[in-house]
Amino acid sequence: MQMTMIEALNNALALILERDQRVVLLGQDIGANGGVFRVTERLQERFGEQRVFDTPLAESAIIGSSVGMAVYGMRPVAEIQFAGFLYVGMNQLVTQAARMRFRSGGVFTCPLVVRAPYGGGVRTPELHSDSLEGLFLQTPGLKVVIPSNPYDAKGLLVSAVDDPDPVVFLENIKLYRSFRQETPEDYYTVPLGKANVVQAGEDVSLFAYGAMVPVALDAARQIQQETGATVEVIDLRTIWPLDEEAIVSSVSKTGRAVVVHEAPRAGGVGAEIVSILNEQCLYSLLKPVERVTGYDTPFPVPGQEDYYLPNARKVRDAIRRVLEP
Amino acid sequence: MQEFKLPDLGEGMQEAEIRRWLVQPGELVKLDQPMVEVETDKAVVEIPSPVSARVVAIHVPEGQVAKVGTPLLSFEGNVTKTSNVKQVAPETPAPPVATQSSSVSAKTVLAAPAVRKRAFELHIDLAQVPSSQPNGRITMPDLEAYLQRKSAEPALNGAAQLKEEAEEKRQPLTGLRRQIAERMERSWRTIPHATAFGELDGSALVGLRQELKPLAEERGVRLTYLPLLVKLLIPVLKEFPIFNATLDEERREIIYKRSFHIGIAADTQEGLMVPVLRNADTLSVIQIAQKLEDLVARAQKRALALQEVSGSTFTLNNVGSFGGSNGVPIINYPEAAILAVGRLQEQPVVCNGAIEIRPMMQLALSFDHRLIDGALAGRFLERFKQMVEKPQQLLLDLV
Numbered sequence: 001m002q003m004t005m006i007e008a009l010n011n012a013l014a015l016i017l018e019r020d021q022r023v024v025l026l027g028q029d030i031g032a033n034g035g036v037f038r039v040t041e042r043l044q045e046r047f048g049e050q051r052v053f054d055t056p057l058a059e060s061a062i063i064g065s066s067v068g069m070a071v072y073g074m075r076p077v078a079e080i081q082f083a084g085f086l087y088v089g090m091n092q093l094v095t096q097a098a099r100m101r102f103r104s105g106g107v108f109t110c111p112l113v114v115r116a117p118y119g120g121g122v123r124t125p126e127l128h129s130d131s132l133e134g135l136f137l138q139t140p141g142l143k144v145v146i147p148s149n150p151y152d153a154k155g156l157l158v159s160a161v162d163d164p165d166p167v168v169f170l171e172n173i174k175l176y177r178s179f180r181q182e183t184p185e186d187y188y189t190v191p192l193g194k195a196n197v198v199q200a201g202e203d204v205s206l207f208a209y210g211a212m213v214p215v216a217l218d219a220a221r222q223i224q225q226e227t228g229a230t231v232e233v234i235d236l237r238t239i240w241p242l243d244e245e246a247i248v249s250s251v252s253k254t255g256r257a258v259v260v261h262e263a264p265r266a267g268g269v270g271a272e273i274v275s276i277l278n279e280q281c282l283y284s285l286l287k288p289v290e291r292v293t294g295y296d297t298p299f300p301v302p303g304q305e306d307y308y309l310p311n312a313r314k315v316r317d318a319i320r321r322v323l324e325p
Numbered sequence: 326m327q328e329f330k331l332p333d334l335g336e337g338m339q340e341a342e343i344r345r346w347l348v349q350p351g352e353l354v355k356l357d358q359p360m361v362e363v364e365t366d367k368a369v370v371e372i373p374s375p376v377s378a379r380v381v382a383i384h385v386p387e388g389q390v391a392k393v394g395t396p397l398l399s400f401e402g403n404v405t406k407t408s409n410v411k412q413v414a415p416e417t418p419a420p421p422v423a424t425q426s427s428s429v430s431a432k433t434v435l436a437a438p439a440v441r442k443r444a445f446e447l448h449i450d451l452a453q454v455p456s457s458q459p460n461g462r463i464t465m466p467d468l469e470a471y472l473q474r475k476s477a478e479p480a481l482n483g484a485a486q487l488k489e490e491a492e493e494k495r496q497p498l499t500g501l502r503r504q505i506a507e508r509m510e511r512s513w514r515t516i517p518h519a520t521a522f523g524e525l526d527g528s529a530l531v532g533l534r535q536e537l538k539p540l541a542e543e544r545g546v547r548l549t550y551l552p553l554l555v556k557l558l559i560p561v562l563k564e565f566p567i568f569n570a571t572l573d574e575e576r577r578e579i580i581y582k583r584s585f586h587i588g589i590a591a592d593t594q595e596g597l598m599v600p601v602l603r604n605a606d607t608l609s610v611i612q613i614a615q616k617l618e619d620l621v622a623r624a625q626k627r628a629l630a631l632q633e634v635s636g637s638t639f640t641l642n643n644v645g646s647f648g649g650s651n652g653v654p655i656i657n658y659p660e661a662a663i664l665a666v667g668r669l670q671e672q673p674v675v676c677n678g679a680i681e682i683r684p685m686m687q688l689a690l691s692f693d694h695r696l697i698d699g700a701l702a703g704r705f706l707e708r709f710k711q712m713v714e715k716p717q718q719l720l721l722d723l724v
Binding site (some may be wrong): 255282 | 440458464465466467582608
């Protein structure tokens with residue numbers, strides 16, 4: 001069935017609720033209202049107020065009570081309206097959820113999923129466009145997943161709920177309804193920690209995730225038309241644990257790499273990938289690895305966001321530089 | 326560390342070839358001391374040091390072409406702008422400076438890790454590999470090209486290569502040869518050439534030179550035909566200004582030159598050079614002769630300044646001086662025309678119904694057909710012929 005990412009996520013949540021009685025959904029206005037982006041539309045109607053319920057406007061409480069439920073054997077899936085509001089729940093997420101396994105010496109795990117829309121390009125006001133994966137990458141104990149299409153979104157969300165550890169599941173707002181994709185209505189999973197080679201190539205490796213995947217593909221197509229060079233486009237899908245094997249094997253082949261993300265540059269996912277390449281395939285590198293990223297500033301006001309976000313032109317320019325001998 | 330970048334030496338220079346380094350890494354250079362000999366499109370120039378300092382590294386090896394703005398070499402940390410300040414080593418050298426100078430060895434090679442690994446596997450010293458990059462970095466294609474060249478050497482590999490070696494020899498196009506090649510290509514590609522031929526009776530010219538030669542010698546000047554031909558050419562150029570013009574290709578405008586800078590083709594050991602006789606219309610025959618002798622002598626030594634080999638508005642090619650009777654010249658871009666004059670050769674000609682022996686000179690005028698048509702070129706040649714055949718005409722317009 002052709003689904004948008006919203007529909008695929010809704011479909012995944014319905015399947016999970018049906019299959020696993022331990023699963024509950026909680027968040028602001030997710031019940032009758034169906035959530036700010038309607039990801040949980042009609043789920044309360046179908047599964048009842050015990051399984052799908054609204055919470056007060058308090059992110060800290062949403063995540064905190066999810067931690068409690070998870071430790072006691074439930075499988076809470078919490079929705080935070082925008083990733084930027086996660087800052088308020090960071091204490092619960094970082095000091096409780098992420099540390100439960102380590103603190104208890106492996107006796108307890110904390111199998112919760114926090115879903116949050118993120119990303120720019122849709123003219124939202126302040127704090128509604130932040131990309132926080134860099135923060136979570138630096139938080140040991142959390143897994144971080146970012147799908148780039150409806151099929152992956154569904155399969156990855158199912159895997160996230162099944163995972164024994166806390167997963168931050170970040171959904172790009174721009175991708176929510178930007179295209180439909182053939183997505184099975186039945187149960188399937190996409191494994192966490194595995195990148196996807198969207199398009200194979202020989203000359204340069206292009207790493208992206210979330211809304212940057214279509215941007216990367218666009219740039220890759222332009223480069224191919226322009227120079228005949230083939231670009232290997234890799235959708236990371238999971239930010240932590242990073243699929244080091246996929247990253248290293250691609251660059252060992254191409255010798256050239258560009259990383260694209262809309263999050264700020266310093267200390268981000270791009271920096272981590274460059275470090276992995278440095279440690280594991282330095283002697284394959286023909287040119288410095290380029291990063292095409294957002295800037296090291298707060299996400300700008302809507303009028304300026306087109307300057308901030310990476311686009312196909314910026315990515316193409318970086319690839320051109322990297323392709324020079 | 327302070328980098329010294331290849332400066333723009335004028336005349337719209339884009340790049341220069343590094344001919345010879347006159348300093349070495351580790352050497353202390355003084356202000357204005359010549360550091361490097363570079364060859365531009367036009368001339369060989371020595372670049373003096375702008376400071377007194379120690380040279381830490383040389384970034385562009387000899388034989389390579391560097392673009393304007395490319396770092397050529399680096400000086401150590403604190404450089405002194407005056408030559409008389411003596412460099413005294415501090416008792417305890419400041420740590421950052423010390424580490425900097427020790428880490429940059431004489432042979433710092435820039436290369437990506439993959440290139441280094443490949444060179445290591447092949448037992449190749451990267452310092453021996455010529456770079457194609459402005460900063461001297463060795464790329465994978467550079468390494469591969471070097472490898473290919475090396476494997477083509479007969480010493481390394483069997484008889485097959487030896488045979489190949491015997492049948493042909495490859496030599497990179499460098500220096501003046503490369504510049505000539507580029508300029509000729511440019512001229513031939515851009516300018517639609519057409520050539521008009523003519524012939525003149527040089528009897529009067531021969532007579533004139535014979536009379537003037539001892540007089541010039543008294544003044545210590547060796548008078549050849551060339552100064553006379555230049556002098557006779559000027560009024561013709563003035564009469565046909567389109568031959569002393571150039572086409573502005575971008576703006577599609579014809580630029581008529583008010584000055585008459587005559588390029589004179591000269592053969593040198595390394596190849597063709599065209600020294601320029603500036604403002605030839607303001608010079609006497611004696612002055613032209615003196616200037617020409619000096620220019621040609623210095624062209625042989627490659628000692629001409631940039632402005633002495635650029636900016637000509639029309640070129641005169643005395644193929645006679647190379648022993649040729651005639652040839653079709655290629656226009657000295659971006660000029661509008663070039664005149665080749667052949668050697669004076671005695672030939673039977675028919676004059677008033679009788680056969681006479683006359684010293685004849687062949688003429689070939691190549692012109693930019695975008696600006697000039699054949700009829701006009703014919704008239705130009707005819708006028709030049711009249712001038713040379715009756716050189717006393719010069720007196721008519723003398724002021």
